[in-house]
Every structure is written in C-alpha cells, then in structure tokens.
Amino acid sequence: MILAGVVGTPAGSSSLTQLLEAWASTDVTSNELASMLLTASHVHAKNTVAQxxxxxxxxxxxxxxxxxxxxxxxxxxxxxxxxxxxxxxxxxxxxxxxxxxxxxxxxxxxxxxxxxxxxxxxxxxxxxxxxxxxxxxxxxxxxxxxxxxxxxxxxxxxxxxxxxxxxxxxxxxxxxxxxxxxxxxxxxxxxxxxxxxxxxxxxxxxxxxxxxxxxxx
CATH class of the missing domain: 3.30.870.10 (Endonuclease Chain A)
Structure with missing residues (x-):
C-alpha cells in the first residue's frame, strides 16, 4: 500500500501491482528487488541520454x-x-x-x-x-x-x-x-x-x- 501511494498514474499503478504479484511468488528478498529496480532505472536513464x-x-x-x-x-x-x-x-x-x-x-x-x-x-x-x-x-x-x-x-x-x-x-x-x-x-x-x-x-x-x-x- 505504501508503494502504491507513490505511483501517480493508472498505468504506473497497474505495472506496480503486476510487479508485486510476481514478486510474491519468488524467493527474491526486498533488498534484491530494490537492487534490480535501481539497476533498471539506471539503464533506462542511460539509454534516454544516449538516444x-x-x-x-x-x-x-x-x-x-x-x-x-x-x-x-x-x-x-x-x-x-x-x-x-x-x-x-x-x-x-x-x-x-x-x-x-x-x-x-x-x-x-x-x-x-x-x-x-x-x-x-x-x-x-x-x-x-x-x-x-x-x-x-x-x-x-x-x-x-x-x-x-x-x-x-x-x-x-x-x-x-x-x-x-x-x-x-x-x-x-x-x-x-x-x-x-x-x-x-x-x-x-x-x-x-x-x-x-x-x-x-x-x-x-x-x-x-x-x-x-x-x-x-
């Protein structure tokens, strides 16, 4: 619920819900998930600058x-x-x-x-x-x-x-x-x-x- 509160668009909320549901069925820890999200964010930002x-x-x-x-x-x-x-x-x-x-x-x-x-x-x-x-x-x-x-x-x-x-x-x-x-x-x-x-x-x-x-x- 805390995470859902920081997403401001319907599309973002839907993506977040899918992510949380998928995470619930894995053994990935919260720290590991946070690292994955930070990495994805970094790659996206780099690609945006590059092209x-x-x-x-x-x-x-x-x-x-x-x-x-x-x-x-x-x-x-x-x-x-x-x-x-x-x-x-x-x-x-x-x-x-x-x-x-x-x-x-x-x-x-x-x-x-x-x-x-x-x-x-x-x-x-x-x-x-x-x-x-x-x-x-x-x-x-x-x-x-x-x-x-x-x-x-x-x-x-x-x-x-x-x-x-x-x-x-x-x-x-x-x-x-x-x-x-x-x-x-x-x-x-x-x-x-x-x-x-x-x-x-x-x-x-x-x-x-x-x-x-x-x-x-």
Whole structure:
C-alpha cells in the first residue's frame, strides 16, 4: 500500500501491482528487488541520454501533443553535421532556408550527398529537373539518382525522405524538400539523436552508392 501511494498514474499503478504479484511468488528478498529496480532505472536513464526520439509535425496542431515542426527538425540535422550529411527526397524546390543551411554546412567542411528523383526527360517521374536545380543552388553537393531499376523495381521512384548527419542524428519524414511541405502540408516524422537508427540509415545510404544502385550525376 505504501508503494502504491507513490505511483501517480493508472498505468504506473497497474505495472506496480503486476510487479508485486510476481514478486510474491519468488524467493527474491526486498533488498534484491530494490537492487534490480535501481539497476533498471539506471539503464533506462542511460539509454534516454544516449538516444532520444522526437515527434515532428507540420500542419494543424492540437493542445494535446507537443511536436517539433518539419523545417526545424531538418535544419537541426543539417546544422548538427560536422563531417557528413546525406539527404534524400522525391522533389526539391522553394526551400531557401534549407539551401542556406546546406551551403553553411559546406562552408564548415561537411561532405553533402543528396539522392533525388530524376525528371521525366531523364527517365524519372517528375516534370522538372530538380537535380540540376539543386546543383545550381548547392554546387558542392554530391548528387545521386536511381537510374538502373531492374525487376522488381521497374518504374520505382525515390520516395524516401530522410536526412542523416554523421551517423548520429537523423530525420525520417513524409515531407519532401518543398515550401509546402515545410509550411502548409500535413506532414509527420521522427527525429532521432544518438542510438543505432542513424548509424544503420547512414550505412545503408552509403551502401546504395558503393554498390552503384544509385549513381552520381
């Protein structure tokens, strides 16, 4: 009863009740249980510091959920980059703040790679040449395209929208690199700092380049 009084939520009370019931059927002493709980608390706190996940949302908001905006999250990834930055998007236009951030990253010595969808003229599916446009706006970027699409990916498109900095921070989102996506569309995403997700995503994107699944423009 004393323990139940320190838990302030229904979910917490339910978990505590299950713990006490399970403990009652064991030979574990109270000191041993306390040590287990302290260890679990320490591990949880360490993991929380090592990796964080934030909800990102652009569009109508409600008073029930606090979330970062898409443009803020993407700029955080770009601005955090010290060595490498890899960005993918279906289209890219009218994103002056992102272009400014990318060029600032280049000035810091960051190697920038970008994978974008090809135009219809070059075998892709969008009506304008986003790759040439991005090359003009961010001349230092290494630009890639998904050209050779054998089965089962015939007519496939670059629909992934991600940004990874230094294998440490990444943003996975529904938003393209467009003004509407940054300001008007209803878009959702997750921002990861630390942990294994940014590392795995960074390794995968580099492997697409190394194995020539995507090719330089």
């Amino acid at each position: 964080s996940t934030e909800l990102v949302w652009t569009g109508p908001t409600t008073p029930y959920v606090s979330a970062r905006r898409t443009e803020q999250a993407l700029l955080q990834v770009i601005n955090s980059a010290k060595h490498t930055l890899f960005v993918t998007s279906f289209v890219a236009y009218e994103v002056s703040s992102i272009v400014k951030g990318l060029n600032a990253a280049n000035d810091r010595g960051v190697t920038i790679s970008m994978l974008l969808e090809l135009s219809e003229e070059h075998g892709g599916s969008i009506s304008f040449d986003a790759i040439s446009q991005m090359k003009a706006l961010v001349p230092s970027a290494k630009l890639y395209a998904w050209r050779d699409k054998g089965e089962p990916f015939t007519n496939g498109r670059v629909h992934a929208k991600v940004a990874v900095a230094d294998d440490h921070t990444c943003f996975i989102t529904s938003a393209n690199l467009t003004g509407f996506a940054m300001e008007r569309n209803m878009e959702a995403g997750l921002l990861y700092t630390g942990g294994h997700i940014p590392r795995l995503l960074g390794e995968h994107l580099r492997a697409l380049v190394d194995t020539r699944i995507v090719s330089p423009m």
